[in-house]
Amino acid sequence: MIFVSVLGIVTLVLFARAIGFARNPVLDPDAARLIAEAQLPGFAAVDAAVDDGGRGARVQGRDGRTARVVGHGDRWVVRVDPEPWA
Amino acid sequence: MTFPDPVTIATPAFIVLVLIEMLAVRFGAKGDYDWRDSFTSLTMGFGSTLAAVVFGATIVATYAAVGRHHLLTIPITWWSGILCFVVDDLLYYAFHRSAHRVRWFWASHVIHHSSQHYNLTTALRQTWTGFWSLSFAFRLPLLLVGFDVRLVLFVAGINLIYQFWVHTEAVRRLPFGLEYVLNTPSHHRVHHGSNPRYLDRNYAGVFIVWDRLFGTFEAERDDEPVRYGLVHNIATFNPLLTATHEWVAIARDLRAARTWRGRWMAVAGPPGWSESGTPTTADAIRADWHTRTAPAE
Numbered sequence: 001m002i003f004v005s006v007l008g009i010v011t012l013v014l015f016a017r018a019i020g021f022a023r024n025p026v027l028d029p030d031a032a033r034l035i036a037e038a039q040l041p042g043f044a045a046v047d048a049a050v051d052d053g054g055r056g057a058r059v060q061g062r063d064g065r066t067a068r069v070v071g072h073g074d075r076w077v078v079r080v081d082p083e084p085w086a
Numbered sequence: 087m088t089f090p091d092p093v094t095i096a097t098p099a100f101i102v103l104v105l106i107e108m109l110a111v112r113f114g115a116k117g118d119y120d121w122r123d124s125f126t127s128l129t130m131g132f133g134s135t136l137a138a139v140v141f142g143a144t145i146v147a148t149y150a151a152v153g154r155h156h157l158l159t160i161p162i163t164w165w166s167g168i169l170c171f172v173v174d175d176l177l178y179y180a181f182h183r184s185a186h187r188v189r190w191f192w193a194s195h196v197i198h199h200s201s202q203h204y205n206l207t208t209a210l211r212q213t214w215t216g217f218w219s220l221s222f223a224f225r226l227p228l229l230l231v232g233f234d235v236r237l238v239l240f241v242a243g244i245n246l247i248y249q250f251w252v253h254t255e256a257v258r259r260l261p262f263g264l265e266y267v268l269n270t271p272s273h274h275r276v277h278h279g280s281n282p283r284y285l286d287r288n289y290a291g292v293f294i295v296w297d298r299l300f301g302t303f304e305a306e307r308d309d310e311p312v313r314y315g316l317v318h319n320i321a322t323f324n325p326l327l328t329a330t331h332e333w334v335a336i337a338r339d340l341r342a343a344r345t346w347r348g349r350w351m352a353v354a355g356p357p358g359w360s361e362s363g364t365p366t367t368a369d370a371i372r373a374d375w376h377t378r379t380a381p382a383e
Contacts, residue, residue: 005132005135008101008128008131009125009128009129012101012104012105012108012124012128012207013121013124013125013128014121015105015108016108016119016120016121017121018109019109019112020112021108021112021118021119021120022120022121023120023122038313039280039313039319041282041317041319041366041371041374041375042374042378049310056282060226061094070321072202072319072323073120073122073123073323074118074120074123075120075123075202075203075315077319077320077321078319079321
C-alpha cells in the first residue's frame with residue numbers, strides 16, 4: 001500500500017512537471033514592489049532593486065522597512081529584511 | 087452493521103480528479119499548478135494517512151470509551167445518519183474556527199493553508215500532527231449524546247470527502263441557490279485567502295449556513311482576486327519542515343516570552359499575537375486595512 005501511494009505521488013508530480021507546471025518566473029522592479037505590498041500588511045513600496053538573476057529583490061518601504069522578495073517555485077515569499085535599504 | 091471507510095473508497099477518484107484538473111488547467115481552465123508545490127501537498131497527504139494509522143486506534147478507543155457514557159441510545163438509521171451528518175458539520179465548524187484562532191490548534195492546521203496554490207492537491211495537504219492538537223476531541227459531543235461510534239466515523243469520512251472537490255479554481259459558482267446553503271469552491275477560495283478582507287472567514291465544512299449564522303461569512307468578490315497562502319508564507323517545499331514549522335515557532339516564542347501571559351498567549355493566543363512587536367493577528371490586519379481603505383470604500 002505504501003509503495004502504491006509513493007508511486008502515485010511520483011507519477012502525479014512528474015506528470016505535472018512534464019506538462020509544463022515548472023515555471024521559474026523572474027522579477028522586474030514593478031512586480032517586486034507589488035508582491036512586497038501584497039504580502040506584507042501595511043507595507044508601501046517606494047523603490048526596488050532586483051537581484052539573483054531576477055529570482056529575488058529588495059524593496060524599500062515608505063516606513064523605513066526593507067522587504068526581501070525570494071522566489072519559491074513559481075511563487076514568491078516576502079520577509080522583512082533586517083539589513084537597511086542602502 | 088459495518089460501514090465502509092469512505093476515504094479509502096474515494097482515494098482513487100481523488101487521483102483521477104487531480105489528473106483531470108491538471109489537464110483542464112493546461113488546456114485553459116482557471117487554476118494553476120507547480121510540480122514542487124504538488125509534491126509537498128501530496129506528500130503531506132500521504133504522511134497524514136500514516137499518522138492516522140499510528141494514532142487511529144487511540145482515537146477510536148477514546149471514542150468508544152466516551153461513547154459508553156452516552157445520554158441517549160440513538161439507533162443507526164437513515165434519520166440518525168442525516169442528523170449525525172448535520173451536527174458533525176456544526177462541530178467541524180467549531181473545530182475549524184478554533185483551528186484558526188488558537189495557536190496550538192493552528193500549528194497543525196496551518197499546513198493545509200501553507201500552499202500559495204489552490205487546486206485539488208491542496209485539499210490533500212493535511213497535517214501530520216492533528217492528534218496532538220486534539221482535533222478528534224471536537225467530535226466527542228456526538229458520542230456523548232448517543233450516536234454510534236461507527237456512524238460518527240462514517241459521517242466524518244463523508245465530510246472529509248465533500249471538502250476535497252471545493253479546492254479548485256475551475257468551478258466559479260454553483261447554480262440553483264446552492265451557494266446559499268453549501269460550502270462551495272467560491273466560498274472556500276475565500277477561506278484560503280490571505281487578503282485582509284478574506285482572512286479567517288468561511289470556516290464551513292459542508293454547510294455554509296454556519297458561517298452565515300455566526301457572522302464569519304464573506305463572499306468572494308470578482309474585483310478582489312484571492313491571494314492564496316499565509317500572512318507569512320513559508321519558503322520551503324520540505325514536507326518535514328512544512329509539518330513542523332509552526333510548532334518550532336511556538337517553542338521559539340515560548341523561550342523568548344518574558345511573562346506568563348506571554349507564554350500562555352504563545353500557545354493559546356491567536357496566531358500572530360506578539361508580546362513586544364506589532365501584532366499580525368487576522369483581527370489586527372483587518373482593522374489596519376479598514377483604517378487605510380475605509381474612506382475609499
